[in-house]
Amino acid sequence: MKVIIVEDYEQMSKQAGEIVLDVVKKNPNAVLGFATGTSPIGLYDYLVKANKNGEVSFANVKTVNLDEYAGISATNENSYAYFMKKYLFDRIDIDNKNTNLPNGMAKDRQGECDRYNALLDEMKQDIQVLGIGSNGHIGFNEPGTSFNSTTHIVDLTESTIKDNSRLFEDVSQVPLQAFSMGIKNIMNAKQIVLVASGKNKAQAVKGLIKGEITEELPASILQLHPPPHFCLFWYSSYSKRKEHNLI
Numbered sequence: 001m002k003v004i005i006v007e008d009y010e011q012m013s014k015q016a017g018e019i020v021l022d023v024v025k026k027n028p029n030a031v032l033g034f035a036t037g038t039s040p041i042g043l044y045d046y047l048v049k050a051n052k053n054g055e056v057s058f059a060n061v062k063t064v065n066l067d068e069y070a071g072i073s074a075t076n077e078n079s080y081a082y083f084m085k086k087y088l089f090d091r092i093d094i095d096n097k098n099t100n101l102p103n104g105m106a107k108d109r110q111g112e113c114d115r116y117n118a119l120l121d122e123m124k125q126d127i128q129v130l131g132i133g134s135n136g137h138i139g140f141n142e143p144g145t146s147f148n149s150t151t152h153i154v155d156l157t158e159s160t161i162k163d164n165s166r167l168f169e170d171v172s173q174v175p176l177q178a179f180s181m182g183i184k185n186i187m188n189a190k191q192i193v194l195v196a197s198g199k200n201k202a203q204a205v206k207g208l209i210k211g212e213i214t215e216e217l218p219a220s221i222l223q224l225h226p227p228p229h230f231c232l233f234w235y236s237s238y239s240k241r242k243e244h245n246l247i
């Protein structure tokens, strides 16, 4: 695993963006795995810039996203489909029919997991972008999720519902379930680039880099991902990083 500790969020976004751009430049038909959340927004801005200045085209890439809430539609502002359009897809020359997320409105939720798994078997990610939760989750794979998991339905924990309620009008509107790629689908990616920023991620990043490989810290499995695999991390001062034994 290559760990890159950077000075600020902008550096993290630029360097992670370069890694993704490199994949697309080498293979304009690449399959790109994307994540939502605050961590990759700068990375997406970087891809938008490169597209607008003509450095790269996304016209032939295909995308797969990690997860989606169950029970809300793609037009709902809190859906991950909406997030991806807002921060990336509507700002680049991608063909919308090449973008894939679990369908939050699927009536047959297990059937939707099966469909998504079949799609992922067919379209292996050339690169997967990941964020990480402060408890080490990746996608919606919370501590305790099997390393063998494939796309599945997740019952959101009370703490996740509470955390995510800041984005909804009311906590009662937060969906109770979500679809998530499993750990196995994530590990199938040919390359992984994980972006983490801020103090609240320090312990999770430490576990990811040098902790025990355990289902209690889902991201720790990434230690077994064959290279190239990058973790980009920024967290305040050198002394703080030292304090957390990160360097």
Ligand code: F6R
Pocket: 034, 035, 036, 037, 038, 039, 040, 066, 067, 130, 131, 132, 133, 137, 138, 139, 140
């Ligand atoms: C979202 C996802 C989540 C986030 C994680 C970190 O698609 O996969 O695992 O990456 O919750 O979120 P942020 O970046 O908002 O701290």
